[in-house]
Amino acid sequence: MKAAVLEAVKKIVVRNDVAPPQIGPRDVLVRAKACGICGTDVHIWEGDFFPTFPLIPGHELAGEVAAVGDEVDGLKPGDRVMVDPTVTCEECHFCMINRQNHCLRWNAVGVTRDGGFAELVRVPAKNCYRFENVSFSEAAFCEPLACVVFGQDRARIEIGSEVLVLGAGPIGQLHLQASRANGAAAVTVVDIVESKLALAREHGATEVVLADNALSAKLKKIAPYGFDVVIDATGVARVFGDSIQYVKNGGRYLVFGVCGPQDKVEVSPFEIYRRDLEIIGSFAIRRTYDRAFKLMERGAVDVKKLLSEAMPVEELPRGLEMMKKGTAPMKLQVVF
Numbered sequence: 618m619k620a621a622v623l624e625a626v627k628k629i630v631v632r633n634d635v636a637p638p639q640i641g642p643r644d645v646l647v648r649a650k651a652c653g654i655c656g657t658d659v660h661i662w663e664g665d666f667f668p669t670f671p672l673i674p675g676h677e678l679a680g681e682v683a684a685v686g687d688e689v690d691g692l693k694p695g696d697r698v699m700v701d702p703t704v705t706c707e708e709c710h711f712c713m714i715n716r717q718n719h720c721l722r723w724n725a726v727g728v729t730r731d732g733g734f735a736e737l738v739r740v741p742a743k744n745c746y747r748f749e750n751v752s753f754s755e756a757a758f759c760e761p762l763a764c765v766v767f768g769q770d771r772a773r774i775e776i777g778s779e780v781l782v783l784g785a786g787p788i789g790q791l792h793l794q795a796s797r798a799n800g801a802a803a804v805t806v807v808d809i810v811e812s813k814l815a816l817a818r819e820h821g822a823t824e825v826v827l828a829d830n831a832l833s834a835k836l837k838k839i840a841p842y843g844f845d846v847v848i849d850a851t852g853v854a855r856v857f858g859d860s861i862q863y864v865k866n867g868g869r870y871l872v873f874g875v876c877g878p879q880d881k882v883e884v885s886p887f888e889i890y891r892r893d894l895e896i897i898g899s900f901a902i903r904r905t906y907d908r909a910f911k912l913m914e915r916g917a918v919d920v921k922k923l924l925s926e927a928m929p930v931e932e933l934p935r936g937l938e939m940m941k942k943g944t945a946p947m948k949l950q951v952v953f
């Protein structure tokens with residue numbers, strides 16, 4: 618089968634001779650149809666984390682069931698499925714305290730085991746969500762949305778709150794819509810690209826602000842006491858350091874965008890103490906895929922405008938370069 622194989626750090630090769638995966642009794646073989654390219658793929662490509670080579674990346678997968686294992690109930694060839702990439706053991710300390718995203722044997726399709734940048738993918742049947750009402754391309758947004766739903770849970774967006782989203786890429790656009798769905802009275806979105814801000818307006822942003830030298834003054838005007846929740850969706854460490862000032866006293870900062878593992882910023886412990894701030898992390902998905910699936914299937918979150926380019930798997934290296942340079946206008950997907 619055809620697949621993009623990461624053979625070493627920064628060495629991704631598209632091959633036609635990769636052996637199709639063998640499935641176990643509780644597995645499903647999924648014929649990939651659409652698989653999003655994510656900032657995490659860039660980190661994996663660059664060897665920042667979870668590097669076990671060779672690896673077929675791709676964790677934002679939707680496709681069609683090609684075959685099912687002997688013990689699989691409720692799925693059959695031809696079914697259209699979205700795939701939760703998270704594979705946990707359900708036995709370790711963290712699984713037993715419902716923090717499955719910290720499972721000691723945590724695995725994820727396309728991160729630690731072969732994923733969706735391949736014609737055929739082996740996934741556990743229980744990770745498949747059958748859908749009908751959306752396209753494969755839309756369905757492939759369910760994974761980032763499930764991460765966003767977990768982040769929203771972590772940030773505890775309250776009805777009537779004022780939210781600031783930094784970064785208007787696909788993740789920022791999803792946080793914007795999810796914050797509105799959670800009852801935020803106002804969501805302000807910041808980016809350095811006008812077209813992304815225009816899209817944020819379409820997705821219900823109450824204010825959009827171009828990040829320039831006057832950013833601080835502009836945000837102070839919108840929220841003189843700061844925002845109840847600030848969400849970083851840029852993954853740029855400097856943005857985090859510079860934007861703690863925008864959290865209202867007693868408010869929360871959600872660190873959502875993925876920075877490099879070596880990145881450092883200066884923060885003032887005194888400020889966190891004195892202003893009662895909460896700095897909150899959010900890693901991947903914790904049993905939030907089902908709710909994301911419903912938001913997606915029922916149309917409560919709209920992802921139709923988030924795709925900027927669908928490319929064949931041969932062009933994945935170009936897609937990764939675009940993601941790294943920040944030149945992707947919006948989401949890129951590999952399609953089969």
Ligand SMILES: [Zn+2]
Binds near residue numbers: 655
């Ligand atoms: Zn992702």
Ligand SMILES: [Zn+2]
Binds near residue numbers: 705712723
């Ligand atoms: Zn576990």
